[in-house]
Amino acid sequence: MITAIVIPADPAEPVRLEQLDEHDLGTYQHLVGGNVEVVNLDRPPASLYLNEEGKLLDLPLNQRATVLLWAHSSAFRGRDVIVGTAFVVGPPDAEGDDQTAPAELVELLPGSVRCRVQFTTSESDVWRSDEEVFTDALAAYLHGVQLAQRAAAIREVRVVPKLDEQLREQWFKLGMENRGLVPRTTRRSPGAASSAVSPSKSWPTTSDTATGLSAPRSTTATCASSIRSRVVTSG
Numbered sequence: 001m002i003t004a005i006v007i008p009a010d011p012a013e014p015v016r017l018e019q020l021d022e023h024d025l026g027t028y029q030h031l032v033g034g035n036v037e038v039v040n041l042d043r044p045p046a047s048l049y050l051n052e053e054g055k056l057l058d059l060p061l062n063q064r065a066t067v068l069l070w071a072h073s074s075a076f077r078g079r080d081v082i083v084g085t086a087f088v089v090g091p092p093d094a095e096g097d098d099q100t101a102p103a104e105l106v107e108l109l110p111g112s113v114r115c116r117v118q119f120t121t122s123e124s125d126v127w128r129s130d131e132e133v134f135t136d137a138l139a140a141y142l143h144g145v146q147l148a149q150r151a152a153a154i155r156e157v158r159v160v161p162k163l164d165e166q167l168r169e170q171w172f173k174l175g176m177e178n179r180g181l182v183p184r185t186t187r188r189s190p191g192a193a194s195s196a197v198s199p200s201k202s203w204p205t206t207s208d209t210a211t212g213l214s215a216p217r218s219t220t221a222t223c224a225s226s227i228r229s230r231v232v233t234s235g
Helices: 026-033 061-072 103-108 137-150 165-177 227-232
Strands: 002-007 016-020 036-041 046-051 088-090 115-121 124-134 153-160
Touching: 002 061, 002 103, 002 115, 016 026, 026 036, 026 046, 046 061, 046 103, 061 088, 061 137, 061 153, 115 137, 124 137, 137 153
Parallel strands: none
Antiparallel strands: 002 016, 002 088, 036 046, 046 088, 115 124, 115 153
């Protein structure tokens, strides 16, 4: 059994963790409501499953899964959307079997962990932190992809837990003892963390979609064995 992160299309339904048999294709199909398609995610490596015929069936837009896709697979950003219920598991192992969803995403997505957005730019691969702090990881993901859409210099975005202040101070002191190792961070005035999407932050819409997942083939998962050998990926 593996742990999956299930993201319902209905925003009123919470993101949840569910135990799956990684060899049971029927369970995968039941979750998405039909034939399954799988897309690779990066940073950390993961697999996003969705309904292969979701757009033909006119399934509802899944805004939360879409911003997750746009953050973890930038080739799709602004080019396509996810419809219907989707779920995330870990990357396939050496035998091609899916693994448990990455611990980083299990920590972030179903809960209310304080987190922030980090990004890289066309000038540097060093991750930099945005100053805003969130208690809703998916609101942070939305903020991150919108930063990338507004600023052409931003290449990749990710959401990470906010470093505990006591640990931050220990890190800072260690850096002071080893000059040149102190990371540059952006500080903000004390205040409540953002827990909801502000009216100025709009979710993806169906105008961002094409007839199918439109990123290059290299970003779409390749079938291996077990479940994946019976999954039709996008063309």
